[in-house]
Amino acid sequence: MxxxxxxxxxxxxxxxxxxxxxxxxxxxxxxxxxxxxxxxxxxxxxxxxxxxxxxxxxxxxxxxxxxxxxxxxxxxxxxxxVEIVASFILQENKSIEDVHTTRKMHEREALRVICSNEILRRLPVWESLIFRLENDEEVVRDLILREILIASGNRLALKIWLQLAAYSSKSLKKLTTEEEKIIIQKLLASLQEGNEIETIEAYEKWMMYLKNTDF
Structure with a gap:
């Protein structure tokens, strides 16, 4: 084992x-x-x-x-x-892919919520993340995703997401690479503009990158 x-x-x-x-x-x-x-x-x-x-x-x-x-x-x-989700996650015979899928459902919905709300799109956290990415600072993957869930304002979704992220893979704890930083910058810029289609497209491209390189 x-x-x-x-x-x-x-x-x-x-x-x-x-x-x-x-x-x-x-x-x-x-x-x-x-x-x-x-x-x-x-x-x-x-x-x-x-x-x-x-x-x-x-x-x-x-x-x-x-x-x-x-x-x-x-x-x-x-x-x-939350109890139902916890029971689901903690069953040994459940597929880890289901955990990934459920986690990403919460992430997509959080992005949609932010794109549709001008106040959330103007939060200073997005500029801060873009600055760090552009200046090659070390940024952990799940930090970005966690900020997205927090900004969406759904505390229950955040609580569920934290468990899903912790259980799904250690890959989210890794630093962003140079290649994915470009993708994430595009995601954050589209989010600030409220362009839901381009935001989700960038998100899907990021998730595919992670799947192909880490998961």
Whole structure:
């Protein structure tokens, strides 16, 4: 088993353990969950792996960490869609391609929302990103996508996207290349102009570049 598959297996084991614990011990929203140390001992995995799994679940709003107080089951009744998406992502037999596809659906919709809103198109973040790209500064791929989701103003979509991005591929954590910087600059310029067709075309070209080089 390669490193990527091993990490995935550990992640799924931790999540499954939490599910069983919540169910069998009838843990209610607001109740405290076992500590990282306890979970680490039960699963015989490193605390860093436990911490990463808990962080992912926290991004989904399924648990919450209180400084100095531990980890608690969140009250997520109002986030049923997030729970459904989380369950989908965390099933071992689901195709990773489905995760990519769902993530990109959120990205496209965020771009459409921004293109249709003059205030969002004028946000200073776009000029800042263009400046960094033009001046060959180091820019991580998921930073750009995250700014797009944040700007769209849909907090639920952002929460879902964060989990999808974290689980889909480490490729998004890489720095943009010189070739894709040109594509992204075109995307951002079209976005500022409100040209949805050219924005989506540039986005699709960027995603195809990533698929052909990394995914």
């Amino acid at each position: 390669d490193k990527k598959q091993e990490n995935k297996k550990i992640f799924l084991e931790i999540v499954q353990q939490l599910r069983e614990l919540i169910k069998h011990e009838n843990i209610q929203p607001g109740d405290k969950l076992p500590s990282e140390r306890v979970l680490s001992e039960r699963l015989n995995v490193g605390r860093s792996s436990v911490r990463e799994a808990l962080r992912s679940l926290e991004l989904l709003g399924l648990i919450e960490t209180r400084h100095g107080g531990g980890t608690f089951l969140a009250s997520f009744q109002s986030h049923q869609l």
